[in-house]
Structure formats: C-alpha cells, structure tokens
Amino acid sequence: MSTKKPVVEIAAETGMSLVTPHLTCEGAADAIAFYTAAFGAEEIFRMPGPDGRLLHASIRINGAVIMLNDAYPEMGGHSPKHYGGTSVTIHLMVDDADAVAAQAVKAGAATVMPVADQFWGDRYGIVQDPFGHHWSIATPAWPPRTFDEMRAAAEAAMQQQQ
Structure with missing residues (x-):
C-alpha cells in the first residue's frame, strides 16, 4: 500500500498552488526587497549558496507563493535581462x-502600460520590475462582463485602433 499523498493534498498542506511562478533574477535578494516594497510580499524562505547567491527563495504575494533564485548562467539559469526582455507576464489581482x-513604480518599477479602464472591464496596467519581469496589475470589473460583451467590446476597441 502506497503512503504517497496526492499532489493536491501536498499543495494544500504546504500553501503552494499547483502552478507556481519561479523567477530567475540578477540579484534575487534585491528582488525580494523590491517585491516587499512594491507588492507587500512576505518572505517565506531563502537558501543562499556558498557564493552568496540565492539557490532558492520563496515569497508570498496576495496569498500566492512565488519561488525565485539568482541567475546561474554557468548552469543555464538566466534572467530576462540576459534575453533582452520577457514573454511572460505575472498577473496580480488587487483592490x-x-x-x-x-x-511599484515608487519602489523602482517602470510603467509598460499605464493603468486604465480596459475593454474587458478591468482597471488594468503593466509594470516591469527592475529584474526584467512584467507584472499586470488589475482590479477586476464587477459584475464581470459576459464573453459576448467582451467580444463586442474587443471588436469595437480594435476598430478604434485602425
């Protein structure tokens, strides 16, 4: 008889979700300080390596765990800065x-897209943190728009751009 627990139970007991962002940063300790100042992050754990770089750390933002570590280019671990940008955006829902x-801007982020009312109903914008990661920040619309309402609003917004 197996004593292995289902992953859903393990996640619930450890406070992890089944999909967890894992960020590589040039300066992970500085990133933890930034995320604390910008988003109210709570540090859960950090494990420095022998050279002082962080092998692993975990923080919690809005109840969600985010793992991070320093760049280790000698092992293929690069930050977005190495690639000249990122194709990933971390979505943060807030009041x-x-x-x-x-x-976030006061803490050192750069505005990529100013916060504004969006066609899908949310108040939404994007910032880039000093480590190259993009964060979308949204206050969801209430009540939310239906898919048909969003489709119609998207079509109208695209026509205005042309």
Missing part, C-alpha cells in the same frame, strides 16, 4: 490597481 501600480 486598487492604480495604487498598487504607483507603489
């Missing part, structure tokens, strides 16, 4: 997108 985006 006040304007306030959180302003707090």
